[in-house]
Amino acid sequence: MSSxxxxxxxxxxxxxxxAMMQAMVSSRVFSQRVFNxxxxxxxxxxxxxxxxxxxxxxxxxxxxxTQDWILPQYRELVGLERFGTDVLxxxxxxxxxxxxxxxxxxxxxVWPPQISLATQVPHAVGLAWGMKQQGEDGCVLAFLxxxxxxxxxxxxxxxFAAVLDAPVIVLVVNNGWAISTPVSTQTRxxxxxxxxxxxxxxxxxxxxxxxxxxxxAVSDARSRAVAxxxxxxxxxxxxxxxxxxxxxxPTRYVPADELAAARDPLVTFGVExxxxxxxxxxxxxxxxxxxxxxxxxxxxxxxxxxxxxxxxFEHVYAHPTPRLARQQAEFRARQGLDGARPQTRPxxxx
Amino acid sequence: xxxxxxxxxxxxINHTLHQEMARDERxxxxxxxxxxxxxxxxxxxxxxxQFGSSRVVDTPLAEAVIAGTxxxxxxxxxxxxxxxxFLGFSYQAFHQIAGQIARLRYRTRGRxxxxxxxxxxxxxxVRTPELHSDSLEAQYANIPGLKIVLPxxxxxxxxxxxxxxxxxxxxxxxxxxxxxxxxxxxxPLGEHLVPFGQARTVTxxxxxxxxxxxxxxxxxxxxxxxxxxxxxxxxxxxxxTLVPLDVDAxxxxxxxxxxxxxVQEAPETNGFASEVIATINDNAFYSLEAPVQRVSxxxxxxxxxxxxxxYVPDVDRVMDAIRATAEVPT
Ligand SMILES: Cc1ncc(C[n+]2csc(CCOP(=O)(O)OP(=O)(O)O)c2C)c(N)n1
Ligand SMILES: [Mg+2]
Numbered sequence: 001m002s003s004x005x006x007x008x009x010x011x012x013x014x015x016x017x018x019a020m021m022q023a024m025v026s027s028r029v030f031s032q033r034v035f036n037x038x039x040x041x042x043x044x045x046x047x048x049x050x051x052x053x054x055x056x057x058x059x060x061x062x063x064x065x066t067q068d069w070i071l072p073q074y075r076e077l078v079g080l081e082r083f084g085t086d087v088l089x090x091x092x093x094x095x096x097x098x099x100x101x102x103x104x105x106x107x108x109x110v111w112p113p114q115i116s117l118a119t120q121v122p123h124a125v126g127l128a129w130g131m132k133q134q135g136e137d138g139c140v141l142a143f144l145x146x147x148x149x150x151x152x153x154x155x156x157x158x159x160f161a162a163v164l165d166a167p168v169i170v171l172v173v174n175n176g177w178a179i180s181t182p183v184s185t186q187t188r189x190x191x192x193x194x195x196x197x198x199x200x201x202x203x204x205x206x207x208x209x210x211x212x213x214x215x216x217a218v219s220d221a222r223s224r225a226v227a228x229x230x231x232x233x234x235x236x237x238x239x240x241x242x243x244x245x246x247x248x249x250p251t252r253y254v255p256a257d258e259l260a261a262a263r264d265p266l267v268t269f270g271v272e273x274x275x276x277x278x279x280x281x282x283x284x285x286x287x288x289x290x291x292x293x294x295x296x297x298x299x300x301x302x303x304x305x306x307x308x309x310x311x312x313f314e315h316v317y318a319h320p321t322p323r324l325a326r327q328q329a330e331f332r333a334r335q336g337l338d339g340a341r342p343q344t345r346p347x348x349x350x
Numbered sequence: 351x352x353x354x355x356x357x358x359x360x361x362x363i364n365h366t367l368h369q370e371m372a373r374d375e376r377x378x379x380x381x382x383x384x385x386x387x388x389x390x391x392x393x394x395x396x397x398x399x400q401f402g403s404s405r406v407v408d409t410p411l412a413e414a415v416i417a418g419t420x421x422x423x424x425x426x427x428x429x430x431x432x433x434x435x436f437l438g439f440s441y442q443a444f445h446q447i448a449g450q451i452a453r454l455r456y457r458t459r460g461r462x463x464x465x466x467x468x469x470x471x472x473x474x475x476v477r478t479p480e481l482h483s484d485s486l487e488a489q490y491a492n493i494p495g496l497k498i499v500l501p502x503x504x505x506x507x508x509x510x511x512x513x514x515x516x517x518x519x520x521x522x523x524x525x526x527x528x529x530x531x532x533x534x535x536x537x538p539l540g541e542h543l544v545p546f547g548q549a550r551t552v553t554x555x556x557x558x559x560x561x562x563x564x565x566x567x568x569x570x571x572x573x574x575x576x577x578x579x580x581x582x583x584x585x586x587x588x589x590x591t592l593v594p595l596d597v598d599a600x601x602x603x604x605x606x607x608x609x610x611x612x613v614q615e616a617p618e619t620n621g622f623a624s625e626v627i628a629t630i631n632d633n634a635f636y637s638l639e640a641p642v643q644r645v646s647x648x649x650x651x652x653x654x655x656x657x658x659x660x661y662v663p664d665v666d667r668v669m670d671a672i673r674a675t676a677e678v679p680t
Contacts, residue, residue, distance in 0.1 A: 044477045044655045074479075097477060097655020115480040116439065117411065150410035151442065178411050180387030186410045253386050309660030316650045323619065327648045331660070334667070 012061075012212060018278055020061055020211045022287045024053035024266055027079035029291035030088060034078070034095045037299065038246040043095040047075045050241035051175050051209075054265035056080060058214025058236075059141060059171065062222060065109060067138030069127055071120040074113040075173070076143050084108030088294075092302040099311045118144055118151035121170060125161040128168040128225075139167040139225035141218070147178020149195070150186050158199040158233065167225035169218060170233050173208065175240035180253040192235040201231045208236030209265035238265065309335060357537045360530040362504035363393050363469075365537070366511045367431070371401050374429060377515060380407035381416055381433030390435060391471065391530055413439050417446035420466045421454055430466045431515060437472035437524060438481030451520045452495030464495075467514040467521045473565050473615055474662045475528040477655040483527070484652050485616035487564070490522045491592045491625070497521045497546060498592040502567035504535045506590060509544030517546070526565035533568065547594035555583030558672050559603035561626055562613040563589040566663065570613050573668035582676050584611075592622050600626065601634045608639035609675045613668055618646035640678035643671040
């Protein structure tokens with residue numbers, strides 16, 4: 001039974017519940033589309049969202065996009081549209097290997113994907129610390145996976161966050177796997193929330209297939225954070241329904257029966273909303289069509305976006321060093337960008 | 351039964367791990383996803399089945415503890431062959447590799463042997479996500495106590511890996527991602543050891559010496575082949591190991607050719623090419639007929655997919671450098 005049916009006077013109105021379902025369905029459409037782009041040779045390696053949709057919807061609707069920050073790992077960017085439509089547009093660029101994929105424009109309070117696992121947790125603590133120091137409202141939420149909790153950065157950051165009473169929420173997406181490594185190989189702790197005791201902060205495990213449960217846990221954590229009561233560790237449990245990434249073959253290690261028994265948040269929440277008269281097959285079809293069209297636009301714009309090789313040299317420093325400037329000048333000459341000399345062999349990258 | 355077989359570099363590495371584990375039961379392979387999954391590139395495929403989960407161990411996702419436990423395992427008498435899934439994630443293990451593994455013998459005045467071989471793929475050209483492509487060999491070469499080994503052929507992958515595993519000192523065994531399946535050659539099936547500190551001549555020539563390592567050997571070889579048609583004969587030298595460095599081979603190449611190009615994929619500033627050039631300066635300066643040319647990545651972080659072909663040195667850039675060097679009048 002979900003937290004929605006438990007609470008008769010739940011603060012989430014019907015419109016928000018529907019919006020969360022729409023976000024969940026859309027995020028899977030976006031993710032599938034990016035996955036397929038890789039299969040067609042148009043995008044690089046990417047990690048599908050399947051199984052995490054409810055967590056992203058719950059987080060998105062519990063936080064305040066005008067005050068709070070989200071620091072994702074890499075699987076989450078397709079499900080954060082409530083924080084700004086440019087999150088998805090930039091994620092598409094990211095998947096296409098365009099340098100602007102790393103730049104989510106202000107004022108959207110979302111950081112780009114993090115590949116170096118758990119490094120974002122110290123960043124989130126520092127950001128929260130700085131906000132607190134400067135008297136800013138709001139909090140910071142960092143996502144990380146079950147596997148990533150084994151990194152020292154996770155422990156060091158949580159420990160310091162508690163010492164600082166930093167307004168930060170550390171959200172562990174426990175989807176059972178870190179590539180081929182199961183949770184039982186990461187930890188002997190009963191669950192990830194339990195680790196909060198060692199840090200001296202509250203910790204809670206929620207059903208990550210239930211967006212309302214996630215919403216409520218994040219809301220509580222946010223209230224504590226902005227009231228100055230410090231950080232919270234949230235573990236949201238789900239199951240990774242797809243491969244780790246486009247480069248992975250999960251049939252080598254995921255037990256078929258376990259996968260078959262896993263709950264699909266789109267199904268469970270859809271059924272629940274349908275029972276309340278809030279969702280229908282027509283709604284689902286319409287949401288998918290809208291998401292498809294939205295994605296088509298994003299991909300077309302992304303693929304049409306020009307890129308110059310010279311962007312290698314931009315943003316390395318605020319002002320390039322003389323040597324970097326020399327390298328850029330040599331590059332321009334090689335490319336014939338100054339009309340100097342043409343490439344020896346056009347497109348002759350080996 | 352033939353005594354050699356054509357293998358990809360990946361197959362050669364896998365084959366060697368099988369042989370070394372069978373030869374010495376102290377060899378233990380561990381890292382992220384190296385077990386049932388056989389590694390994300392399948393370098394450790396089949397080891398788990400053959401040698402079991404106590405010798406082929408999936409670790410928690412934490413590079414520092416992978417490198418750090420290697421120290422203790424080595425001290426206990428084991429022969430650790432840990433894998434860091436991508437060299438860019440060795441940053442998370444840097445304090446253990448640089449601060450501990452490299453120094454254990456020294457700080458205990460020889461009490462402990464450190465027969466650790468850290469295997470890790472690196473290098474660009476395959477559209478990986480951030481930090482999967484960074485060339486960090488120079489960073490590690492700057493750490494006394496480590497040996498730096500970079501195979502550029504499948505046969506060398508075997509011979510150098512076997513030598514590394516049997517070596518009493520810690521080795522960074524750096525595998526070119528782009529070469530895993532692209533590099534293919536004849537590999538001896540029996541015992542095959544390639545000693546450290548002996549460079550390999552890839553193409554013969556006496557006009558210009560091209561000194562390089564890892565995947566850039568292949569790029570340099572193709573450049574040399576194209577230039578042969580223009581009448582420039584380049585001698586491509588694969589250093590194979592940066593530490594120890596084959597100074598004699600470098601000196602001989604300078605003496606024979608008088609003109610040198612050094613090629614590296616890493617950024618220009620403080621790359622290992624600088625060390626090669628300084629070595630030439632120290633040992634063969636008066637044999638030079640032209641300034642030594644350097645072809646490198648740029649002094650920018652390794653870029654995203656759409657930019658990487660512009661970043662990684664390619665055949666054209668190497669050819670231009672060879673031509674420019676060859677053209678300098680004596
Ligand atoms: C520091 C670091 N080590 C290793 C990797 C390679 N790697 C990428 S994803 C991954 C598994 C992550 O699992 P988890 O944290 O559970 O997140 P999930 O993929 O399940 O969302 C690994 C080992 C990496 N990206 N960064
Ligand atoms: Mg996981």
